[in-house]
Amino acid sequence: MLRSILAILAGRLVTLLCRWLKRGGTSLPGFVALKVDPLLLRRLSARCQQVVIVTGTNGKTTTTNLLAGILRASGLRVVTNSEGANMPAGVATALLEQRGEVAVLEVDEGTLALVTRQVRADVVVITNLLRDQLDRYHELEQLAAVINRALASHPVATLILNADDSLVTSLGEGWDSVRYFGLARTPWSQTTTREVLEGHICPHCHQPLQFNFYHYSHLGDYFCPRCSYRRPRADYEGRELQLEPTGARFALVYRDGAVDLETPMPGLYNVYNILAAASAALYLGIAPETIIQVVTSFLPGQGRAETFNLGDRQITLMLVKNPTGLGVALRTLASGQKKMAYLLAINDLAADGRDVSWLWDADLSPLLTAPRSRIICAGLRAGDMAICLKYQGVAEAGLEVIPDPRASIAALLAQPVNEALILCTYTNLALYRRLLLERGAQSEVTPGASLPGVS
């Protein structure tokens, strides 16, 4: 007990120091506090009546923020790690600094066990399992096994799983309380997938799965031709999807009714984020009107397709970290008719993933066909990105390799176009955001907002 009081005091002291020094503090206070009391998460999370954990490969941060927003709008006080600091130290920092009845915690899929060992979760939402940072997690099946063990080590009450992802649904096997969310066939569904396939082996009999259709990557309507394994019926199903460049609308149908949802966030991946958050909210008994209201106005966080205005230019900044995310981002943001300039800033530091081979697994075709001025390749792996584009058919005259971030922004702004897209790996995101703000760019999402991580 004394130990946790000391830990909380130490964490608070670090928070104050971070504020005083105007330094990012989304993880450091929790890191220090966990050093003093390694069991602190147990005590801190027990202060909340309900705990929801959001994990998976893509969409964690947006799903977490959206769900937290819905719960807040329904009148609850919510504790959440809203800025993507999803390792145990980030989770501890959020629990140290905020108080509330409900915690909505984004947790890194690879370190889930460190959290579930101490935190009794009432609901665990799993967005998807896609190949990401393979140097850390090796293979997807191994990652699924790690998550399975993490869930089993400290049983959670209810799993809310993506029905369209066979790897995710396999985690629901043998669980008493499972709800599935999914997306019905859309006009964009395809009978082949552009991305490299993964998670396409039947979890039961290890035969290749067959698909009635794909939404993207291996997400879709799958079945095993040999055994009975197939996509489960979705308890919360998105239907009649209409995708537009400026957003999407669809009906979310569930056992007791249906809600019509409209979002200003473009892209199929955001439809999944909304499905995940809205399903969890409905399961928790939140009124449909509250969900409709929050979804209608919710914009993603900093660096998640964040748009900036700079003079007469519009610049979109987007985090990319794995092949599916990069392919989907390009399909969403590079599919317009207006001529755009592109900057891809690829780093290979620990937080980005050391291995950049994944660039070759991404579907870059939207970028190849979009009207564009030059494509600027930046970051520590600028050369690797440029080579990948060269072999996919971009003439070298259309490429510039400028590893230095500041110089690459200057080159981007020198392009004779009004729209630009910057795609960054993790460690470039805050940096490029800062460089844009330094040049006087205004964020449309958070006008005059501080840097990610600065409280």
Added chain:
Amino acid sequence: MKLRLGHLYPEFLNLYGDRGNVLILCRRAEWRGIDVEVTTISLGDPLDPRAFDLLFLGGGPDQEQGVASSDLFAKGPALKEAVEGGTALLAICGGYQLLGEYYRTANGETLPGVGLFAAYTEAGKKRLKGNIAIQVAELGTEHPVIGFENHGGRTFLQGAQPLGRVIYGDGNNGSDGTEGARYKNAIGTYLHGPLLSKNPHLADYLLGLALQRRYGEVELPPLEDSLELATNAAVYRRFLSTKGKW
């Protein structure tokens, strides 16, 4: 002139961007006016030992590799016949391991391999992963071969010639300084993913070996490779200074 490329199990053995190598080989042939025909060879498909100039085999996750391995084992004799007849082959990571004598798993089980390379693999405790540079004697000393490795298995050569010597990184087993294996025109290596992207010299060497079978020595006109070689040099400089350890 035409290059016939056989891509084995692309839907199963394709972790880490391995398919990039097929694209690179195709482009570098096409840029020189050589026609390319890529054929997918998958589960149950016959393998005609005389049909291809170049065979490609990527790496895969354990489950996918398991599905492919029994089929590959059945194709083993045809594959060996092809290599004996001069067909070039590039096998990466998991594909490389499957072509050895056997793989001994962590619980002592011995899985038979195709037996093309006189080498065996056993499971190791720690994964060997990181950037790697090797010296390949046939490619001269001007440019190393640069890549990324990420493998649990340790491969030990038993008479097979290595592909190269490790400059930094781990290679076959992290202890004897060898990387990959070579038999006739077949190459196996742990340098995974788009290995050929930063190694145009290795890509052309393979193309030359592949075309040799039907056309004899072929002079490949040089291509504009400054982007590839500058990236090769930049990665080399950056990681050599850390002696391969971050």
